[in-house]
Amino acid sequence: MIIKRNIIFTLESRKKDGILIIENVPIRMRVNFASKRIEFTTGYRIDAAKWDADKQRVKNGCSNKLKQSASEINASLLGYYTKIQEIFKKFEVKEIMPTQEQIKEAFNALHKPIKEEVKPKKSTPNAFYKVFNEFVRDCGRQNDWTDSTYEKFAAVKNHLMNFHDELTFDFFDEKGLNDYVTYLRDVKEMRNSTIGKQLSFLKWFLRWAFKKGIHQNNAYDSYKPKLKSTQKKIIFLTxxxxxxxxxxxxxxxxxxxxxxxxxxxxxxxxxxxxxxxxxxxxxxxxxxxxxxxxxxxxxxxxxxxxxxxxxxxxxxxxxxxxxxxxxxxxxxxxxxxxxxxxxxxxxxxxxxxxxxxxxxxxxxxxxxxxxxxxxxxxxxxxxxxxxxxxxxxxxxxxxxxxxxxxxxxxxxxxxxxxxxxxxxxxxxx
CATH class of the missing domain: 1.10.443.10 (Intergrase catalytic core)
Structure with a gap:
């Protein structure tokens, strides 16, 4: 069973005194299926001029009033899109046409109810993540990263923060790296091939920081876990x-x-x-x-x-x-x-x-x-x-x-x- 659906990210259309609001506009996720529509707030806002309507993403290099970067926002939107798709696939496997409420409940079970505003944290960012931000900024400029690459590393950061929000470079010895791989497999339920990619991104960051003299822990260099994988099937038309x-x-x-x-x-x-x-x-x-x-x-x-x-x-x-x-x-x-x-x-x-x-x-x-x-x-x-x-x-x-x-x-x-x-x-x- 295939459930036809369309998932769209768009700016909310709001007017004040008859004039369309173009600053600090909420970003919404709209899900259409079976002649039904569900609207989700994403918890993010952006100026209309900083929004790419064709790509349905925040323009690269832009940020909102809460200083949330394009890479951070876009990675979250991509995460929402992926979770919604996973929910529909589970209903397809069961050959069930879900109701709007079932989709909402399934989504909220994966995410805390999305708040309209995300307030900035008062605490000082962990030094590990400060360095990570510097890595993304410097390597992004040096290698002229595309939007998709920025989104990938924003996702890497999110996985690390969900794993442990107070990480240190010393943490990633063999045991720490094993713990992270276990987290990605058992909690995030990632495929081995995806874990391998996430690990390579983390190693890239750790190697960069090591060369900068920021830390002296090079355990990542010899860490090569056995992750069974198969060659990805090439989908093409005969x-x-x-x-x-x-x-x-x-x-x-x-x-x-x-x-x-x-x-x-x-x-x-x-x-x-x-x-x-x-x-x-x-x-x-x-x-x-x-x-x-x-x-x-x-x-x-x-x-x-x-x-x-x-x-x-x-x-x-x-x-x-x-x-x-x-x-x-x-x-x-x-x-x-x-x-x-x-x-x-x-x-x-x-x-x-x-x-x-x-x-x-x-x-x-x-x-x-x-x-x-x-x-x-x-x-x-x-x-x-x-x-x-x-x-x-x-x-x-x-x-x-x-x-x-x-x-x-x-x-x-x-x-x-x-x-x-x-x-x-x-x-x-």
């Missing part, structure tokens, strides 16, 4: 599924899905990430190819156009979009939701088994493919199908910007499997 999606006749009542399909297909035929399609301008189109500087890695790429990608560009060549953009790209979150709906309608429902570990417990989940689709599947689809067509990996890497052959290895393995299965068809003749 050539047959891609054609099925492309040729599917979208119902007249759902024509908004047509533009979503076009953007996704453009990714499938160019290998561009969502962020690069979102930023694609008409000036980037150079006749038979496109020239882009990628948002994530700042690579300068030249990607030749094929008949499929050209057809999509031609479809919108006379349509004017904001900032002279080429395609009608909506927010990543909304596009992911619409993609799942589109793929379900098109019958892309092959069961996909995903395996992961929590501690020593092996967990297998079987999910229809449409429920796993997201915008990044477009890029993966391009890579897998290009390799399966026999295009050399080094050529594909020129298009995608991959500089490390190791990163292409999982895709090459998939392409080899596709070729082997294709050869077996001769046995049927």
């Amino acid at each position: 050539w047959e599924e891609l054609n099925r999606l492309r040729e599917f006749e979208i119902p007249t009542s759902k024509q908004a899905l047509d533009r979503v399909r076009d953007v996704f297909l453009f990714q499938c035929f160019t290998g561009l990430r969502y962020s690069d399609v979102f930023n694609l301008r008409r000036s980037d189109i150079k006749g038979d190819h496109i020239e882009v500087t990628t948002v994530k890695t700042s690579d300068s790429l030249i990607i030749e156009l094929n008949n499929h990608s050209k057809a999509i560009l031609d479809k919108y060549k006379d349509v004017a979009f904001e900032d002279d953009k080429v395609l009608p790209v909506i927010t990543n979150q909304k596009m992911n939701d619409y993609l799942k709906e589109l793929a379900e309608l098109a019958g892309i429902d092959e069961p996909v088994r995903q395996t992961y570990y929590r501690g020593n417990e092996r967990i297998d989940e079987v999910t229809p493919k449409y429920a796993l689709l997201g915008t990044h599947a477009g890029r993966r689809t391009f890579i897998c199908n290009a390799l399966a067509l026999g295009i050399p990996p080094q050529v594909v890497m020129k298009w995608t910007g991959h500089s490390d052959y190791k990163a292409m290895k999982p895709y090459i393995d998939i392409a080899d499997d596709i070729k082997a299965n294709a050869m077996s068809k001769f046995n049927q003749l």
